[in-house]
Amino acid sequence: MNLNMTTTTIKEQNELFPVFLKLEHLTVLVVGGGNVGLEKLTALLQNSPRTTIKVVAIQFNEALLQLAQEHHNIALVPKAFSAEDVIGADIVIVAVNDREASHQICREAKRQGKLVNVADTPDLCDFYLGSIVRKGNLKIAISTNGKSPTMAKRLKETFQETLPEELDQVLDNLQQIRYRLKGDFAAKVTQLNDITKVMATTPGKPKKRKSGSWVIALASGGIIALLFTVLGLLLSAYIPVQEMVGQTGQFLQNIDSLFYWMIVAGFVAQMVDGALGMGYGVTCTTILMSLGVNLPAISGSIHTAEIFSSGASGYSHYKFGNVNMKLFKVLLIPGVLGAILGAYLLSVVGEEYANYVRPILATYTLILGARIIYTAFRKNKERKKIKKAGWLAGAGGFLDSFGGGGWGPLVTSTLISKGRTPRFVIGSVSITEFFVALASSLTFFFMLGLSHLHIILGLILGGLIAAPLAARLAGRLPMKTMFIAVGSLVIIWSLRILLKAVGVF
Template sequence: MQLSPNQQDNEQTFSEEEKGNQLFPVFVKLNKLHTLLIGAGNIGLEKLRAIINNSNRAKITIVAEMILPEVYELIKDYPQIKIKQKSFDVDDLNDIDIVFAATNNQILNEEIRAVTHEKGLLINVADKPELCDFYLGSIVQKGDLKIAISTNGKSPTIAKRLKQILNEGLPAELDATLQNMSALRNTLNGDFTAKVKKLNKVTESLVNPRKNFFEANIKWLIWLAAILLLGTAGITLWNTEPEFQTFFINIDPLFYWFLGAGFVFALIDGAIGMSYGVTSASFSLAMGLPPASASMAIHISEVMSNGIAGWMHYKMGNVNWKLFKILIIPAIIGAVLGAYILSSLEHYSSYVKPVVAVYTLFLGGVILMKAFNIKRKKAEHKIKKIGLLGFVGGFIDAAFGGGWGSIVLSSLIAGGRHPLFSLGTVKISRFFIATLSSLTFFTMLGGKHWEAVLGLIIGSAIASPIAAKVSNKISAKTIMVAVGIIVMLVSLRSVVLFILKLF
């Protein structure tokens, strides 16, 4: 079939419109224009909020037959916004510069678009990209800085996700930098080229920021801390524990048990990204280790793995250093304090064990909830007491053998923090917490139960390179359900045995 010349023109135009993103980004001064919003239901309310959030001095006329009470509540502090409760007619376009159609009547929206174009005006039709002359993108704002994100109408969800990433990644202090740059710009003399060179030089640090000593040497600091910890522990054991020198001749069976346990628990952790602490703690208590010795074994075995994981997240740019600085000091204080108190109660381990068992019983339930995707209601605002969260997380992690990720990471994400940056920050923080709590345990307890410690270290190290392959072979939900049930049963057993001893 041969196309007519008119059809050929239409076909060519359509293909050109579909080829690439043809949008030209602009920032409109709505406070200088007169805006017409048609519709005041849920859709109209959403558009009105978007306009006011970005231009709270915009002059808006709202035309609608039905008006939500929330609309009246929203505009009560904006006297420049007027409401006409009536049906739309062409005369409403008089003295208007830009139009938003937000009705749920498709036929009416198309009629509004037609008469709007006759008047030579631009229009945005809610949820109908093909009828729009312009789109409303997702907005990231830091003071006077605004970044608009558009996906050419293809996926608003992607735009919202990018907004989350930029909101988390761009510091609030950027607005102060912007104000300083504005002041500097007003003081510069010379021609345009000279001004540009000077401003480029001043802003070079935004593109190539200078790293402080800690950020620039994080890899070596992690390795140094891990080697010092493990070296100190090895030398101390060699000089103070005669049995350690003949260990490889007369190997204690306890070593084999913890070697296998460390291997299995590390595989589980690699497959589902959690539960190493709670599974190790439950197993250690079941094997007769006092809570302090169990927590020491867990934290020493985690030093190297968390150091490597933290460094990898750093290399991938997943660490929020501002969040890290707020989190790390209170977390270390909490972890050292928890390790000190738990070590001081070593003589009362028979009473501490059931407390730890109740805690691991709770964490087992948390794992089951995650397996079946049972979620708590997401917080509307970001959690603000980061220091307190770090202290509590560090204390519980050291005092009860685990829980840093379960408490801190889940709280940050539930509180609105970006999951990727939260994970990277929590992982690198965990390394320093594990290192300092391990040193505290070792200082207080010496080389007690070193067979279990060594077994967990070697077992988890062997499992690390295998864990990724295992995660691709076994269903994560299956593993989480199994782990949750096993941890709860083992923990419940410890609680029941304690109750029976009392009676």
């Protein structure tokens, strides 16, 4: 008799039971008054601001003291922990930077029958404080079973960006529908399922189309349009065919050290711009001016080279998942129209009028830069909805062309200062920048023609090398680091413009 033995491998699963507690009906004890205690206290108040909380610690840091002053439901007890502190508490959170003390507090709390969370010690926890995504009344809790808080944080950022703000309105509408339904519970469930079925299905035959493929098609069309425009200009009266061939041959024969410095300049500028969403123009200008390149050559070359570097940067951000497609769609058309208008006006009226615009823009962005750095050190980063992002993009595109720069400092810094996640802001603004730079350069080409080929090619080559590296860096930098870096760059850019306006530079 043959017996077939089969072995089933049971895959590890997350067996935590998810619940949403009404903490305002409970009392929470937090042990610890340092940064960890502040983090736990902030999480409690963000989700359940009316919770009764007692914080026991020998010392409290200033931020925690300030938070306690702003919330009357927080009681601070300045003393060492003792068993009597657990009495009356329903939940205990241990947030002390001492492993042995954490074990002792945990044992005492469990002896008294309390649920315990011990910071950074999953094996002692009865529950975890997961990453929370909030959209009004909708709340999503994310758990990795204590294995990777960083992964939970990244998922939170992704959901926060991709889930639309209108979801709260959907919930309100569904609640109204629910109240109007007739019949018993089973009948109401059936009716509600029929009403909401359209949210999960699409009428007609579904189209197999890769999300975001239209962006690549649009970018490809823009590059083709640029190439045909440049070719037409080269074959026009600006550069006749014989002259074009002669200049190309002369360029290849006379490549000097300046060309290689252009590659370095393009690389450095794109690393800054791709990682932080701004700074290409100011970095290129600073390096080129130090090499003795004249200002007209700098302006024309940067706008032309930026098309290729921003295109590579935008594609890289798209590939690495740094682009919020909804935000991109909002920014695209206004940004392009603003760039065309700015380039046309600058070509007609001259650069002297643009000099009046730059200090105004710089003053605004200087304030934004300071606000971004303040946000980096603020524990509770309040997120505000951007209601006029299209107008912001239009202004950014116009000032970038007419004022000689400002797309990144204006658009990126404004969106980040409103609480948007830097990674997705930088990715979305970078991919939009390609189309803004393309529209601006095409307008300049039609109005002024093409020149300074060796500078342009060097900047393009350096930028193409740096683009994928910078996009990868943008997805990996810590949130606080990105806030500080963006804010610092905005302040430097703004101060440079203001000092130049008063004649210092």
